[in-house]
Amino acid sequence: MTSSRATKIDRLASVAARGPEFEVGPDGQGSPNGHDAGVSLAVSAWRRLRRNPVFIVGAVMIGLFVLLAVLAPFIAPHDPALRLLEDQVSRANNEIPPPQDGYPLGGDQYGRDLFSRMLLGSQQTLLVAALATVIGLGGGLVLGTLAGAFGGWVDSVVMRIVDVLLSIPSLLLAVSIGALFAEQSQFTVILAVAIVQIPIFARLLRGTMLSVRESDHVLAAKALGVKRRAIVFRHILPNSLGPVIVQSTLVLAIAVLDAAALSFLGLGAADDSTPEWGQMLGNAQDFFDSQPHLAFWPAGCIIVVALGFTLVGESMREALDPRQRR
Amino acid sequence: MGMALLEVRDLSVVFRRRGEEPTIAVDNISFDVEPGQTVGLVGESGCGKSVTSLAIMGLLPSRGAEVSGSVTFEGEQLLGLSQRQLDERRGRDLGMVFQDPLSSLNPVVPIGLQITEVLERHRRMSRKEAKVEGEHLLNRVGIPDPNRRLDEYPHQLSGGMRQRALIAIALACRPRLLIADEPTTALDVTIQAQILSLLSELVSGTDTALIMITHDLGVVAGLCDEVNVMYGGRIVERAQRHALFAEPRHPYTHGLLASIPRLDAPRGEKLVPIRGSVVDNIAWSRGCAFAPRCPNQLEQCWSDPPELVEDRGGMLRCHNPVEVAPLAAEGTR
Numbered sequence: 001m002t003s004s005r006a007t008k009i010d011r012l013a014s015v016a017a018r019g020p021e022f023e024v025g026p027d028g029q030g031s032p033n034g035h036d037a038g039v040s041l042a043v044s045a046w047r048r049l050r051r052n053p054v055f056i057v058g059a060v061m062i063g064l065f066v067l068l069a070v071l072a073p074f075i076a077p078h079d080p081a082l083r084l085l086e087d088q089v090s091r092a093n094n095e096i097p098p099p100q101d102g103y104p105l106g107g108d109q110y111g112r113d114l115f116s117r118m119l120l121g122s123q124q125t126l127l128v129a130a131l132a133t134v135i136g137l138g139g140g141l142v143l144g145t146l147a148g149a150f151g152g153w154v155d156s157v158v159m160r161i162v163d164v165l166l167s168i169p170s171l172l173l174a175v176s177i178g179a180l181f182a183e184q185s186q187f188t189v190i191l192a193v194a195i196v197q198i199p200i201f202a203r204l205l206r207g208t209m210l211s212v213r214e215s216d217h218v219l220a221a222k223a224l225g226v227k228r229r230a231i232v233f234r235h236i237l238p239n240s241l242g243p244v245i246v247q248s249t250l251v252l253a254i255a256v257l258d259a260a261a262l263s264f265l266g267l268g269a270a271d272d273s274t275p276e277w278g279q280m281l282g283n284a285q286d287f288f289d290s291q292p293h294l295a296f297w298p299a300g301c302i303i304v305v306a307l308g309f310t311l312v313g314e315s316m317r318e319a320l321d322p323r324q325r326r
Numbered sequence: 327m328g329m330a331l332l333e334v335r336d337l338s339v340v341f342r343r344r345g346e347e348p349t350i351a352v353d354n355i356s357f358d359v360e361p362g363q364t365v366g367l368v369g370e371s372g373c374g375k376s377v378t379s380l381a382i383m384g385l386l387p388s389r390g391a392e393v394s395g396s397v398t399f400e401g402e403q404l405l406g407l408s409q410r411q412l413d414e415r416r417g418r419d420l421g422m423v424f425q426d427p428l429s430s431l432n433p434v435v436p437i438g439l440q441i442t443e444v445l446e447r448h449r450r451m452s453r454k455e456a457k458v459e460g461e462h463l464l465n466r467v468g469i470p471d472p473n474r475r476l477d478e479y480p481h482q483l484s485g486g487m488r489q490r491a492l493i494a495i496a497l498a499c500r501p502r503l504l505i506a507d508e509p510t511t512a513l514d515v516t517i518q519a520q521i522l523s524l525l526s527e528l529v530s531g532t533d534t535a536l537i538m539i540t541h542d543l544g545v546v547a548g549l550c551d552e553v554n555v556m557y558g559g560r561i562v563e564r565a566q567r568h569a570l571f572a573e574p575r576h577p578y579t580h581g582l583l584a585s586i587p588r589l590d591a592p593r594g595e596k597l598v599p600i601r602g603s604v605v606d607n608i609a610w611s612r613g614c615a616f617a618p619r620c621p622n623q624l625e626q627c628w629s630d631p632p633e634l635v636e637d638r639g640g641m642l643r644c645h646n647p648v649e650v651a652p653l654a655a656e657g658t659r
């Protein structure tokens with residue numbers, strides 16, 4: 001109580017000393033002029049994002065997908081690994097179990113419940129996409145920061161490596177990396193997809209850091225004798241993350257597609273008891289003519305999820321683009 | 327008396343870019359700053375004021391900018407020091423306030439951290455001590471409720487408040503020289519006067535010297551002891567403030583004075599802008615850069631570069647200066 005009164009009196013005194021045009025109102029807030037001049041980039045970006053239907057649609061798609069992945073073990077009616085309907089499968093006649101009571105989508109070519117496999121497959125997709133993006137982002141942050149902070153020969157070396165990696169088509173690179181591993185697993189898929197993203201993140205971050213390095217507040221920090229490490233990690237890097245964060249959202253979409261492609265090509269886990277959409281799609285290719293729904297469900301889900309991440313990423317990029325600010 | 331706090335001698339800065347003509351941004355300028363003194367650096371935009379201040383601070387890019395001459399601070403040569411050696415002095419001995427308070431603050435770091443950062447760096451304070459001192463500093467520059475402001479981000483402060491915060495940061499380690507580069511240009515007119523009086527209040531009575539950089543002679547009027555007028559990268563006139571305002575000698579200074587509103591001007595007096603613009607300049611090597619715009623120009627001005635010579639207790643670079651009454655008594659200087 002007393003301390004707040006004291007500050008109030010101090011404030012009154014200083015307002016009195018400085019005359020009535022002092023820019024602080026009675027509530028201690030800055031002038032209205034200061035307010036709209038100083039809306040931060042993030043706040044104004046969020047305001048635009050919130051009203052953008054493209055963002056909302058994408059966010060709803062992602063939200064549902066994540067919710068499904070989290071709840072999958074609880075709502076899946078059956079164990080996805082059990083061949084419950086095996087007796088309805090006939091290899092010779094290309095017959096697989098049709099939709100029936102308790103099995104809304106029927107069974108797959110081994111008689112396992114397709115619906116439960118679809119639900120639990122979302123977990124794998126989310127895991128692969130998230131891990132691959134995080135690893136790619138981490139590697140890109142390290143390389144990009146090295147190049148952007150040191151410049152000179154470090155920059156040249158890092159960027160040459162990045163250029164070489166970028167000159168190879170990304171899926172081809174991922175396939176090559178995936179094939180390098182003696183034992184294929186879900187993890188090799190994650191690693192392959194992640195490594196492909198590292199140079200993209202690195203180049204993006206380096207470019208942003210080089211431009212932030214020229215900004216007024218970095219010059220001001222140098223004028224204060226702030227040490228180089230603090231200049232990089234406090235003044236340059238945190239101000240360079242915007243484009244990288246947007247890129248991560250887009251990479252989530254790419255990772256979903258790339259991971260599915262690798263699994264489709266048989267570079268995923270050898271054991272298919274844990275369902276994965278790309279692998280399910282790959283396994284369905286023998287039945288494209290007779291049982292198209294086996295491919296339709298995983299393919300549709302992959303497209304919807306990738307589209308959701310793309311919509312969110314693109315609308316974020318648009319919202320953060322300074323040229324779009326009004 | 328002996329040595330000045332800052333001695334700038336024959337400072338030149340040339341920008342070289344591949345495939346482009348070199349730009350001589352600063353051309354052989356010399357001036358002194360005594361402890362506690364406020365020195366003005368005045369001239370139109372593009373005349374080399376900012377480049378001069380960045381050269382003193384050692385902040386010009388190492389590639390592309392060619393700096394020559396000498397800058398000594400307390401007798402020590404600053405040009406040629408490594409960035410690491412300069413970092414020990416910048417923020418502690420030499421402070422700088424920039425033009426645009428919003429872009430000069432890190433948008434993602436709270437104000438408080440931007441103050442404590444310098445205190446921890448140069449005054450070896452703990453985070454806790456630095457926070458207390460930071461609050462004290464914000465209070466001293468007239469920011470109300472400083473404790474709360476420490477946790478706020480730059481965009482949450484108004485323009486004037488941001489400039490106050492920047493001044494607090496620049497003065498946090500009590501530097502012996504503060505360079506203010508157009509500190510009020512980006513602010514509202516009403517706030518400009520407050521920031522100027524704050525600056526003069528903070529440096530007067532201390533031995534902190536101030537270099538006040540501005541394109542506005544009005545800013546200099548109430549603040550500076552001595553004024554250097556720059557044109558095209560060179561100093562064209564130097565005088566004590568009173569002499570400069572009472573009897574400007576250089577036609578350019580005269581023009582600047584005629585183009586600002588004055589309180590003591592007779593009613594109905596018209597403001598006369600200087601005709602032309604800096605793009606009309608000729609090179610100093612060929613004559614007087616100001617000649618194409620100068621009402622006093624002579625034929626000589628187009629072929630013979632004027633030298634900077636002593637004139638009535640100051641310095642002047644002009645073949646045909648503005649006439650004023652002769653000094654009352656010789657030898658008063």
Ligand SMILES: Nc1ncnc2c1ncn2[C@@H]1O[C@H](COP(=O)(O)OP(=O)(O)O)[C@@H](O)[C@H]1O
Pocket residue numbers: 341349350351369370371372373374375376377378
């Ligand atoms: N980094 C740079 N590269 C090339 N030319 C520059 C650079 N910085 C400033 N200049 C040039 O130097 C001259 C002086 O600029 P400056 O000192 O910023 O003027 P001002 O007096 O307005 O502060 C200008 O002609 C400008 O074009």
Ligand code: SF4
Pocket residue numbers: 576577578614615616617618620621622623624627632643644645646647
């Ligand atoms: S030297 Fe000549 S052109 Fe230059 S300012 Fe003096 S009178 Fe004017």
Ligand SMILES: [Mg+2]
Pocket residue numbers: 372375376377507508
């Ligand atoms: Mg300038």
